[in-house]
Amino acid sequence: MPLTLGKWFAPSKSVCPICGRDAARTAGSGVIPVRHPQPRQALASLCGLCLRAIPWIAYPVCLVCGRAESCEDCVRRKIRSYTISRCAVRYTEMMKDWLALYKYRGNEGVETVLAAILAFAYERLCEAANSEFHAVTSVPLAPERLRERGFNQAERLAIRLAEWYGLSYRPMLHRLRHTEKQSLKSRLGRVVDMRGNFAADHSALFPGNILLLDDVYTTGSTLDECARVLKQAAEANESLRVYGLLWARS
């Protein structure tokens, strides 16, 4: 590594990982609503403008799915497989851009920031669930999609979160079918389409409270289906509860 003396004397330059602006100039006045030091550090690397623009869901109105508005889906749904879920941010246009930066453009530099945002939802979920989690798992991607993208965003975020909070990450689910992108379908289409899409890995299954991660909650059909498959796979005498943890709630 070349020794650069100039670096020692130059003012430290921190660039906002999201917008690329100089973070030092606008930093300072944002509040970071996360307790754990490592995600705090990640969020502190953002510039003030980006940090202040995050639409946190601090006080969810729907106490089941964690939506910031009153939620008809949860009222309408008769049988629910997951216990409760919490989401970190509202899925605004800006958050869509941030997620797209990571998911579609493949900028893995923003991964830490997104995971830190998710840490907020995790801390809220701990308060709401009032119990500890025994394992973390994530919604899997279809193999084709995985190869195209090079990574599974939910898995990466889950691993990062597990590292920070000392949980154990286990892949427990497989995706059986390659479906069209969820964002292109109607509500009914999503629910019907999800059936039989996932399979649980019996050997990796773990009794207790399981934290299931995904990036976006729209109708909750993916989350519900995954939770259903996990519960079905569990032995009858084992109690298995699935909690959802999501990055954004649309």
Added chain:
Amino acid sequence: MKHTTNRRYGGWGVLFLLSEWDLSGSEKGALRLRVVLYAVQKESGYRAIFSISWDMDKLYWPGRALRMVRIREAVPLGYADRVCRRLEEIWGRHDGAQRANWTEEFKHAVRAVQAEIGQGEPGNAELEEVILTGAEGLAANVRLREAARTAGVRLAGRSLLQDEAAQLLDGAAAPSEQGMGALAALQLAALNGALQLTAAVAPKPPAPPRRGLRFLAERLRPARLLGRAAMPRRPQELLCRRCGSGRDKLRRTNCAACGQACAYCEACLTMGRSRECGLLIIGAPAVPTAGYASHRREASSPSSLVERWGLSPAQGDASAQALAFLSGPAPDRDSLHESSFLLWAVTGAGKTEMIFPLLEHVLARGGRALVATPRRDVVLELAPRLAKAFPDYERAVLYGGSTDRWGDGALTIATTHQLLRFQEAFDLVLIDELDAFPYHNDPMLHYAADKCRKRNGFTVLLSATPPAHLQRAVSRKRLACARVPARFHGYPLPVPRSLVIPPVYRILGGKTLPEKLVKVLRHSVRRGAQIFLFVPYVKQVDPFVHLLRNCASQLGLEPDAIAGTSSQDAERSGKVVSFREQTIKLLVTTTILERGVTIPKSDVFILDANNPLFDSASLVQMAGRAGRSAADPFGLVFYAAPVWTESQRRAIKQIRNMNSLAKRKGFLRTTIR
């Protein structure tokens, strides 16, 4: 937890979903990131090659090679590429010599690369003999050969990622016969030497120093003296082969596609992800039409240019100098200064007209020319003008989101980002506004602009305010340059005047405008000029508009005739249009409008001209908004600031220098109306 991830992203040994990775299977997957690595013994020597279409290679080599061995398992592309380069260094050196243990060398190279990357269990390189049979297979497949030829022609002068190449070839080459896809065509073209297939992120090719002490040291290295292959002294640094970014822009992450930690380039992400296990297809240098170099013209005289293209004397003079440079000896590619020419034309000199003779010079001889600019709106504005000037030549207009993405033409007009997709394609590269964002200070775009020029091509740089290092090169005679010191209408540039007023934040704190500022603004309004009012920060635009509207009656303007815009304004283009239509009389803005917008009768006010955001280049550019038309050549320019700074002084000096140069050369009108 660490354990579980390792299991997923294991070494070569554990193939994730083996059936889908198998290369001899269907070719449906758009991104195939594992390849077959093999070596052949030919009569003339030895070669290590990787294949993206193994069936194709099995057809190709019978009859051409004596012996062929492959690595049993498919390997990641980045790996294979490294092995091929390493062996090329060793085998390429001793051409024709017999090597008894070449298969051992092959194996050894694979192991060495494994050790270099530090992944995968060593000793995994199992060789497999390939039986060469069926020599007539390829000869019979006419369609495939035709497809490979088309691919070679269409990809000439390009450097594309795999999916970009697939889009380009879509329709042009779709040979689905006998289950061979576009990959087979690409592979055949590569074997024929029409293309080069590489990993998009690969170790930097070793470039020994050409002169100086280090060159001597290289010569005297013991390895050289013993006649052995020179080994790199330090681990080779990775490089994005598309955008030239080095280690600081590359990020290594676990990749589910190749099953390893592989690097991707963050600098050129906006143009698609370039990664170590991804394929980059580099076409052969674009071929000129027959007789390009032999056909030389005598250099045109300034007067003939003036007549032919309707240029002013100042423009004609500079164009003739540039033409003489283009007709000169072909440059040495490695020296920037031998192949570049700077056209330093003041704001409003009519740069676009001046490039017409240069483009014609190249196009008429059958060469390919490129006009590149950092800004998309300039591309959109230039395209119809060039279409009118050169109706007989095929043109391609490329920018982010353009409909025609893969057009081939003698004349290409593009934003500088699009240049990443070319390699050795153009005889003339013209870069307009080279000091504008984002081209200025972006090493990636400079690399791209350099890469897209042919080895014996020329670069012409256009600017009103060239950056300091180019100005220095000109004054030291290391860079050829022609100055255009006068505007096309022949009047001198308006020289900025100073106006001492309080800083903007102080003005915004109060309720009124400073009396001095009101006085000059009122004067401009009375003489019927439209007003550009520049402030340094976006956040100051709206408060200032509000303040001006409150004082509108003082200025003699309607409050609605005052507006503000900035880079954050969604309605910017609409406001610029209404400013052009004169519905807006006074526009408060930031440096975003420092170039490009031309208003016939306008005055310019730059508030807080002492702000470090306004360097001398942007001060000159902003001053250049005034006095653009022959009807009103003496627009007013004010640098309003509490203090006088070096940037302001330098900007005024530059404007004065140009004016006196124009006067000396006799480009100015002698009679003043």
